[in-house]
Amino acid sequence: MSHVHPPRKILLVATTGGFTHAAPVLELGRVLADRGHYIEFATLDSQESWIQPDYGFIAKVHLLGPGPTAEQLDAHYRRMQAWDVRKGIEPTLVSKAMFDTFWPQTYRGLNRIMNDPVTRPDMIIADFFAEAANDILVEYRLPIAIVCPNWPPLQLPCSYIPGQPGFQLPGTLTSENASMWLRLKNELVILFGLPAIMRLFKQTRAMRREHGVFYPLHKPKKPDYLLFVNSFVGLEIPRDLPPSCAPVGPLLCPTWAPLDTECDAFLNSHDSVLYIALGTHIILPHEDVIRIMNGAIHLMEEGLIDGVIWAIPKTGRADIDGSETVQMKINSKEDEMSLNNLLANKHRNWLFHFFAPQRAILAHDSTKLYFTHGGGSSANEALYHGKPMLSMGIFFDQTANTTRLVAGGVAESLDKFHFTSDEIYTKARKILESGENWSYARNVLRLQRIAHVAARRKFYAADLVEEVIYDHELRFDKDGRELRPMHLQTADSRMAVWKVNNWDLYAVSAVGLVAVLGSMGVAGRYLWSSREPLRSFLIHGWSALDIAA
Template sequence: MADSHEFRRRILLLATTGGFTHAAPVLEIGAVLASRGHDVQFATCAGQEDWTANYPFIKTVYTVGPAASEDDLDLHYETMRLWRHEHGFGPMMKSKYFFDNFWTDTYNSLRSLCEHDSTRPDFIVADFFADSAARDMLKQFNIQLASVWPQMPYAMAPVSYHPGQPGFQADGALTSEHASLSSRFWNEFVVLAALPTIIPWLIWTKRMRVDAGVNYSHSLLSKPDYLVLVNSFWGLEAPKELPPLMAPVGPILSDEYRPLDEDLAQFLSSHDRTIYVCLGTHVNLPGEELEKYLLGFIQALDDDSINGVIWSIPQKPRANFDTFKSYNLSDGSSISITDLMNDSHPRFRLPIFAPQRAILAHPHTVLFLTHGGGSSANETLFHGTPVLAIGYFFDQLCNSARLKAAGVGISLDKSYLTPSSISSAIANIISDEDGSFAMNVRRMQVIAALNSKRKHLAADLIEEVMIDQELRFKKGVELRPMHLQTADMHSFHGRETYVVILVLTANSGTGPRFVANKNRLCVSYNRHVGALWVVGDIDTLPESMDARALRTKTTVDNDEGEVETIRVNTFWFFLQYFRTNNRIVNLSTSANGPAENQHASGEEWGNTLPDTSFITSTVQNQLAFGGDTTGIKSKGEKGTCSVGKEFTTASTQTSEDMEIVMGPAIKDKENVWPLRETLMDLLRGD
């Protein structure tokens, strides 16, 4: 398929918030797809269009709303920097509010693109921060997607031997193998403890979506009904079983990277035990924290553990240094902050931005002090550099634990850092007395290199799911489930079809409980896509009732004249359910109930004819059981069906005026389409 020039599709890459590190793996997968002839486009927030500068195959860039302001980002990341394990995950919900707030603009922009043939993508590859809007496009336009995660997704594919919910391990416990009893308990309890903050977020999310005209919510899936690509690999991630639509495809890395400039090249060539330090672009440490690191490096220099330091510090934290301070080394020399800022000290280089991969690839880089971000974890393993990991928030904390568990370095807790703990960790890794660090670094380097080819697997899976999505539908009707979908998935049990014929009956066989119990009807209301045909019976409803009465009346007279209690407002419940979730394309509520004790659900065929004035011509012949709709008139007029019985059509547009109209039964089976055959015709698209 990858070599077929006929298989060319429009693929939209989507990355909105989180910085370029969120966009990079999405763009790299896009590069593979573009090399196969696909038209690859990019959508992002305004001001981030230059992310495509190194990806010339992208000719079309869409903006999906404004980007986050610098002030908002600073406040957000500072809040997260101060977070500690014992705080639980409640405070992290603030991040959900911050990033999820971009959903509205992203959703509206994507919907606008998908509504027009000239811009509608055939597939969406989305960063996980933006995949909610992409899932909306799957639901509304049947456009499949791949969500790209930096680690195994939250709450997906849980297994008994990983404590708690996936991604919510509060203390960094990766598996239950070595977890203490208290650790297991806390990891099971942490999500429950966060419910007071999770529930308001759920309410806020629902309100935000309703304000945008979206009246449904995405289910939390243990097995996704879309493709999930994880930019990690077994060895860094703790292995577990995965459903077919989830795949580790990392480390996703560019085939080329920025080389060393002349100054850094000379520095590394003359310092054969250099530590490279990078805490990411979002960690803005205050002066006292920066001083801890600097004193730790000075102590490591004095101990001769290292002889050079390359410390990549962005512009904002650089301003937090006290430029009036200086520090003495054991050899009698001194280090001033001014010298460090000017790169004039022979043992230090402090670039604002450093070519990280080129530095890690250099043989004189003996240690990487990292915050443990996903990109940094992948790159240090790929290039075979030991690590000292100090995570600050989100996946950094989990990656720090993973790097330690892989045996490639040491992890320190940000909350208890001291200069001596930093220098001691540096000395332990560099000395490597038993050789275990070097052995594990080499082991993980080979594993990472082999797995780095999997971005091509990611492209294969995207093409596989995309072509399956195209060819298992006919005229909007799903002919078969996804080929990568396991039979225990929810959508398998409630496979969606174009039309639902929902029969609300109450007779000696079903009793009024069938109408009253919405759970018995769940299969019906989970399977429809667009059109709905509601059939109202019945002997327990001998009189016509409008929708207003259906919401309040709770008793009816049965055939023997006795009063029975029945929640006839169940009909109203289902009608509102369909309306609220935008699942009704053509609504008809007309019922010609069976006469002479003949029940629609019994042996004799009852017949219900819909009001075709609101049903498209392409389906009206299929929905009319009589097969001949020429006698069907508009609202309130008399008409005849193919067997000559008279009926009255019902109102369908205004819920308050809606009627359930009773009428005579059609007993002639030969002139009535059996329900099963009608549904099969719709499924086949005949």
């Protein structure tokens, strides 16, 4: 595709968030590459494989240093799996502190890229985990775009949405239908977490100062940079946004891995399949595996499903006791099989996969229900391919997504601490027995159609990137002096709070009102004190005038 302006160099950055966070950034890079721009990618060691095979447009990869160890990630995911937001946010801040330890190498690596005229980009598009991109904006005045899976925490305040995104209590959407007690509890989540927040703040400040950075992390409530949300209104709750922020998801690859031989044969030989995938990094407790399995067996015994595909990576199987046996009665035939044999795919109605081709499974007509953890990518993919869900949020945005999916009429929720086999059966049956004219099918189709339209907003995101590049290049003089503010930034971002809220006008109006009322009061008191002379004048004075006339 020809481009009316010279191509620019754009650096994509994804570090500690994993591939699910890198993929949306890479998708934006794909659109910009199609427009003729030169795209490079910066990431941590061993993650350069992320660009293959779908992102061959990446011209160069910059490695920033080693990433988290397997032990660090294992501790993080186990900590998050045990986290209950209702009991505080401290566990999430422990993980945040761990991920922050990779800021120095990202910061140094991006500085190296910026200081070399050959590698210096015209703009950075970064996953929100790569907070060093915000420092590049401050130090080099380079335009940036940050990609978040949901509305970012502690930014874009909204009075009618209680709490903070990512830290909201289960069941919270907006203040419209929330009780005062729930709204209050959502605000107290952050208040009660202040001691842990302050500890993290001190650690972060000390780390930044150790590397010569003495200003706070640049995260204004209304960003002076582009902020993209990899979701869409329909799944996300509508809110007022400044022009620099936009929901542009679902940012999905236009192609996906096809079904492998096992999945293809399984789906083509079954008519009603339950697909289970609770995340690449979730380590399922043995008791939870048994509960999920018994719920699925009950559905199978009732003829509501005839097969299960369950994606559990090797790490996710660490706590499973393979020697335990499960009993099944399918078509009046009793089956008993050990978990080891089931996991080895020795039962015709069960297929366990280490890394399933998820989108191809979701796109298949035989897949009738998706049991998910409600992660941003999984929710986007399920809605795009039109599948109803059982959603059991494990941590962070997954619990909030679960609430949104239920509110959207496309899912039933499960609590990771309290779910039972009977609950899985009852809620899955509720979805599977609903006819085409019932609410689940209707809402799934509704959101699928919206998701297909919203998926085209990645082109709008690329438009905004180009807008910001062109605006930025011509609003600074040759000495680097800023001639005018960012064209997408609203004026209130640069104004004093009293002026933004018109407090000065209210004050002047109040003073004027007091002056008018005071004057009226003084006049009234004068007239009252002079009432007798005035009365006499009015009576006798007018009488005298009548006589004279």
